[in-house]
Amino acid sequence: MSDENIFTLSNGQSVPVIIDNRRGAHNVTLRPKVSPTLSIHISKPWTTSVKFVMNFLETKRKWIEKIFDSVPCKEEIKPGITFEILGRNIKIIHDETMRSNKYMDTDKTTLCIGGGADMFERRIRDFIKEELLKEIKQIIKTTPREYWPSHITLRDTSSRWGSCSTTGTMSFSWRLAFAPYEVMRYVVMHELSHKKHMDHSPEFWATVSSLYGFGVERAKRWLAKNGQSLHKYF
Numbered sequence: 001m002s003d004e005n006i007f008t009l010s011n012g013q014s015v016p017v018i019i020d021n022r023r024g025a026h027n028v029t030l031r032p033k034v035s036p037t038l039s040i041h042i043s044k045p046w047t048t049s050v051k052f053v054m055n056f057l058e059t060k061r062k063w064i065e066k067i068f069d070s071v072p073c074k075e076e077i078k079p080g081i082t083f084e085i086l087g088r089n090i091k092i093i094h095d096e097t098m099r100s101n102k103y104m105d106t107d108k109t110t111l112c113i114g115g116g117a118d119m120f121e122r123r124i125r126d127f128i129k130e131e132l133l134k135e136i137k138q139i140i141k142t143t144p145r146e147y148w149p150s151h152i153t154l155r156d157t158s159s160r161w162g163s164c165s166t167t168g169t170m171s172f173s174w175r176l177a178f179a180p181y182e183v184m185r186y187v188v189m190h191e192l193s194h195k196k197h198m199d200h201s202p203e204f205w206a207t208v209s210s211l212y213g214f215g216v217e218r219a220k221r222w223l224a225k226n227g228q229s230l231h232k233y234f
Contacts (some may be wrong), residue, residue: 005050007040015039017055021046028056032064033233034071034158040064054176066158070228077121077233079113084136085128087181093097094120101127125141125174129154132177132184139178139188144210147192160232161187164194175230177221185210185218 005017017040029043044053057064075081079094091110098114101123113123133154140148150168162172170191176184189211197204209216 003111005054007054007064009068010061012180013038013171015068017042017054017057019044028053030057030060030064031160032067032158033156035156035234038068038071051139067228071158072229077124078182079120083178083233086131086184089183092124099166108187114182121234128177129174130170132174135184136188138173139185140192140203143189143192147195147211149192149195160225162191164191164198167199173230178230179227180219183219183222186216186223188217 005019007015008015009015015038019042022043023046025043025045027045028048031041031043032087033041034040040057042057043111058149079092082091084090087108093104093110093112094117095114095118097114098112100114102112102114104110104112111127113120113127136152149164149170153169153171154170154174157171157173158176160173161176162170164170172187172191174193176187177188186198186208190208192211193204193207196207212219
């Protein structure tokens with residue numbers, strides 16, 4: 001069950017607030033989203049009032065507006081565009097007579113998207129997600145089995161690049177596919193480390209460094225500085 005309210009930004013823009021009542025929830029969880037449009041998603045216990053949630057939201061105004069203000073202008077997705085996907089530059093072309101997607105060269109630098117024009121963006125998105133998921137699984141296989149997740153999902157989040165539940169399920173933002181490869185790899189190692197440490201203690205960061213190797217701080221800084229640029233498409 002969900003209710004919808006409105007949060008008005010300082011610039012006057014109205015942003016929908018979708019509030020989900022969750023049985024078993026103990027805390028209010030806030031998730032600003034920037035794609036496909038700006039919205040704020042909140043999960044709360046059944047006993048927590050909407051008034052309390054909206055007041056809580058107001059205390060997070062600076063943080064929310066900082067996220068929304070940093071979102072880059074969207075770039076148009078059309079045939080001929082070149083993406084950097086998992087560290088490789090791939091040119092996208094379109095042939096609606098083809099029924100599937102196909103690389104047009106052995107170097108995998110040109111990808112032809114099949115199907116009608118109305119499915120063009122969706123097919124690209126699905127392709128990117130498939131490539132990312134395969135790469136994440138390959139990275140995980142390089143680590144000891146005790147770090148492996150029980151399940152992996154891809155999501156479209158605006159402020160979290162990954163998460164790990166107490167059950168071992170891990171989620172990753174599919175937009176990590178647009179990040180430099182080593183930055184994406186850093187997020188994977190970060191979440192795998194939560195299998196041993198469900199916090200950000202010195203022991204946790206030592207585990208991240210052990211799994212990742214040299215350069216972990218550089219990857220961490222890149223994501224903090226450039227993360228919002230990963231939202232410029234779609």
